[in-house]
Amino acid sequence: MLQIRIALKYADMTQRTPLSHLAPGQQGIIASVEGAEGLRQRLAALGFRAGRAVVVLRRASLRGPLHVRLGTTDVALRPAEAGGVSLRAVGPFAAQGA
Amino acid sequence: MKRVALIGMPNTGKSTLFNRLTGSHARVGNWPGVTVDLATARVLVGAHMAELVDLPGLYDLHGFSDDELVARHFLEAARVDAVVVVLNSSQVDRQLALALQVKALGLPTLVLLNMADEAKRFGIEIDTARLANGLGLPVASLSARYGTGVPEALARLAHLLDEAGPPREALVRAALAEDHRREEQIEALVKSSVVVPERLSEHASDRIDRVVLHPWLGLPLFFLAMLAVFQAVFWVGAPLQDGVEAAFDFARRNALVPLVAGLPEMLRGLLVDGIWAGLATVAAFVPLIVVFFFFLAAVEDSGYLSRAAFLTDAFMARLGLDGRAFVMILMGFGCNVPALMGTRVMRDRPMRLLSMLTIPMSLCSARLQVFVFLAAAVFAPAQAPWVLFGLYVASFAAVVVTALAFRGRFASREPFVIELPPYRLPTVRQVWLRGWTEVSHFLKRATRFIFAGVIAVWFLTHFPAGVAPAGPDSMAGWIGTALQPVLGPLGIDEKLAVALIFGFVAKEVVIGAFAVIYGLEGDALAAGLAQSMDWVAATSFMIFTLVYTPCLSTVATLRAESRSAGFTALAVAWPLALAWAASFAFYQGMRALGF
Numbered sequence: 158m159l160q161i162r163i164a165l166k167y168a169d170m171t172q173r174t175p176l177s178h179l180a181p182g183q184q185g186i187i188a189s190v191e192g193a194e195g196l197r198q199r200l201a202a203l204g205f206r207a208g209r210a211v212v213v214l215r216r217a218s219l220r221g222p223l224h225v226r227l228g229t230t231d232v233a234l235r236p237a238e239a240g241g242v243s244l245r246a247v248g249p250f251a252a253q254g255a
Numbered sequence: 256m257k258r259v260a261l262i263g264m265p266n267t268g269k270s271t272l273f274n275r276l277t278g279s280h281a282r283v284g285n286w287p288g289v290t291v292d293l294a295t296a297r298v299l300v301g302a303h304m305a306e307l308v309d310l311p312g313l314y315d316l317h318g319f320s321d322d323e324l325v326a327r328h329f330l331e332a333a334r335v336d337a338v339v340v341v342l343n344s345s346q347v348d349r350q351l352a353l354a355l356q357v358k359a360l361g362l363p364t365l366v367l368l369n370m371a372d373e374a375k376r377f378g379i380e381i382d383t384a385r386l387a388n389g390l391g392l393p394v395a396s397l398s399a400r401y402g403t404g405v406p407e408a409l410a411r412l413a414h415l416l417d418e419a420g421p422p423r424e425a426l427v428r429a430a431l432a433e434d435h436r437r438e439e440q441i442e443a444l445v446k447s448s449v450v451v452p453e454r455l456s457e458h459a460s461d462r463i464d465r466v467v468l469h470p471w472l473g474l475p476l477f478f479l480a481m482l483a484v485f486q487a488v489f490w491v492g493a494p495l496q497d498g499v500e501a502a503f504d505f506a507r508r509n510a511l512v513p514l515v516a517g518l519p520e521m522l523r524g525l526l527v528d529g530i531w532a533g534l535a536t537v538a539a540f541v542p543l544i545v546v547f548f549f550f551l552a553a554v555e556d557s558g559y560l561s562r563a564a565f566l567t568d569a570f571m572a573r574l575g576l577d578g579r580a581f582v583m584i585l586m587g588f589g590c591n592v593p594a595l596m597g598t599r600v601m602r603d604r605p606m607r608l609l610s611m612l613t614i615p616m617s618l619c620s621a622r623l624q625v626f627v628f629l630a631a632a633v634f635a636p637a638q639a640p641w642v643l644f645g646l647y648v649a650s651f652a653a654v655v656v657t658a659l660a661f662r663g664r665f666a667s668r669e670p671f672v673i674e675l676p677p678y679r680l681p682t683v684r685q686v687w688l689r690g691w692t693e694v695s696h697f698l699k700r701a702t703r704f705i706f707a708g709v710i711a712v713w714f715l716t717h718f719p720a721g722v723a724p725a726g727p728d729s730m731a732g733w734i735g736t737a738l739q740p741v742l743g744p745l746g747i748d749e750k751l752a753v754a755l756i757f758g759f760v761a762k763e764v765v766i767g768a769f770a771v772i773y774g775l776e777g778d779a780l781a782a783g784l785a786q787s788m789d790w791v792a793a794t795s796f797m798i799f800t801l802v803y804t805p806c807l808s809t810v811a812t813l814r815a816e817s818r819s820a821g822f823t824a825l826a827v828a829w830p831l832a833l834a835w836a837a838s839f840a841f842y843q844g845m846r847a848l849g850f
Contacts, residue, residue, distance in 0.1 A: 189320035191475070194349060196670045197314065203674060207320040218470045221569030222578070222671060231675040233565040235572070238670045245321075 176242035184212040192241035200201030204230050212250045257305040257416050261394045262340030265312035268369045271397035301413025317434045337363040337415050354828035361426045362577055363419040365412050368396040429568040449810035460677040473566045480829030488547050495542035503535040504768040529713035546693050547589045552689035556681035561673050575662025577671045579609040587617030591809045595816055613657045615805035618650035621762035628766050632781035633793040653802050708807040709758045725753055725772050746792035761806045791850050793840040802834035
């Protein structure tokens with residue numbers, strides 16, 4: 158009865174960390190983007206899409222915005238907005254060679 | 256055994272519905288090959304035994320989040336007989352997109368409008384028959400929480416299963432494969448045909464950011480940079496301003512005055528002292544604005560302004576504003592007008608209005624001229640710079656007070672997500688285009704308003720006919736006298752009150768007004784002012800001048816940018832009230848302390 162095989166690209170679906178929890182120098186792969194309609198659209202337009210890597214470059218003092226990089230795009234966003242971006246495979250960012 | 260998939264966006268009550276339909280029979284099926292747990296349960300639907308599968312909440316069937324992938328892979332791989340799309344009745348306008356996406360898969364689909372009770376409370380009415388017709392799908396309305404409409408929904412599902420043919424997952428796969436193709440196509444297109452524009456290398460931008468976005472050094476560096484920009488604007492703009500003034504004066508003496516010599520005196524006065532003087536006032540503004548805009552365009556083009564927003568956002572968020580508002584308020588220290596226009600980048604209207612309410616509190620260059628003159632006249636040379644510094648602090652305090660007072664009324668949910676572009680060397684062409692657009696906007700808008708204001712002031716100071724201009728018998732003099740009950744407690748006498756009326760047109764006119772009112776000029780005027788008021792009265796006057804009604808150009812811009820007469824009225828009335836309160840507190844406080 159339950160012999161349905163679903164091949165998923167990503168095996169580890171349980172370990173999710175909000176982008177807002179990352180320290181500078183950490184990176185992760187975007188698993189999902191949640192938030193109000195308009196916010197999701199703007200994030201998508203800036204490159205926040207599942208499967209893409211995002212690196213936290215720095216955080217402003219006094220719990221200010223995060224400075225993150227997706228590919229060649231740098232984005233500043235508040236922790237509140239970053240909280241809607243769930244990441245998996247979080248780890249230190251390998252020094253950029255290329 | 257039929258298989259029915261339950262699909263819906265997050266927060267549509269999909270799981271509540273699942274539990275309602277399945278009762279306690281629900282179990283979490285650990286699907287082989289998937290590490291996600293999907294809840295499944297067997298339910299009797301009409302004559303069919305059906306297996307109901309609760310898919311993860313998703314916004315977009317063509318999205319690429321993990322949850323969306325699970326749903327897609329399930330629909331592709333599992334032999335699904337029918338799909339139930341659960342929508343939130345109150346948000347049906349934006350959620351219908353998902354129903355249409357599912358319909359496009361070619362599977363038998365039932366649309367359920369959940370939370371019907373809540374929608375009814377909001378006054379939302381949905382004509383399900385018409386909606387079903389338009390969608391080409393059966394539609395039923397229900398409330399999963401209270402159970403109303405559930406039997407009808409099940410009946411519709413039974414009917415759908417009666418008519419459903421064998422599952423056709425191949426069709427679904429084909430429909431969804433298009434998404435992957437599009438992704439691959441985008442990637443291929445980008446690789447083959449996109450050229451990255453000229454800019455500083457990635458490493459250079461990173462190195463600059465490491466310094467200018469430094470947790471402690473960032474802000475001081477930012478203030479230094481802005482100070483440098485202001486200095487540069489004055490360094491370049493002030494001589495130009497003098498040049499324009501000289502040119503207008505030359506034209507007045509050598510062309511206009513001889514030209515109108517034959518006209519009646521009253522008309523001549525209006526033309527020369529009213530309209531021409533007004534034109535000259537605007538024109539003298541223009542060089543500063545032009546230079547300011549060109550510098551602004553250059554800074555903007557460099558990518559630095561968004562960094563400034565990044566640095567200041569944490570503080571501004573506590574005021575109900577964001578980092579971009581800070582940048583605009585700072586621009587306001589040059590001139591309020593371009594700063595107000597700069598708030599166009601904010602999409603959210605409440606936040607934009609709140610920013611526009613705070614910007615006129617910025618101590619602009621016009622006010623600075625008044626303060627420099629008065630501080631030099633009344634205070635010792637060693638004290639004057641500190642007085643100016645204190646006024647800058649007061650200006651900032653007025654911004655904070657205004658934001659705190661109105662952040663509740665203009666509460667905003669605007670998310671703060673901005674791109675930080677790599678640093679680019681500003682191009683002359685770009686700076687020219689951008690600067691010129693803003694300058695022509697300013698001219699078009701401000702001219703008309705200033706024109707009218709100047710004529711009005713001329714009438715106030717020259718009527719009734721035959722009085723000394725701006726004297727106690729002129730209309731302006733009457734107003735000055737009439738305002739004494741209000742302005743007297745601030746230490747502002749009749750003559751100063753008349754100067755404030757002039758200042759409404761443009762703040763730098765205040766000094767010119769002193770000259771007319773006291774009949775003195777230059778050093779003699781400074782000496783006369785020092786004699787007529789002590790430091791407490793002078794400071795009270797400066798505080799009032801700092802905060803009170805924005806100048807005509809600013810009011811005109813507020814009106815044009817907000818497109819609201821009510822807001823413009825607030826933006827005029829609030830600073831007046833705040834100015835009065837601040838001056839009153841200072842003047843009476845100092846007097847009470849014995850000064």
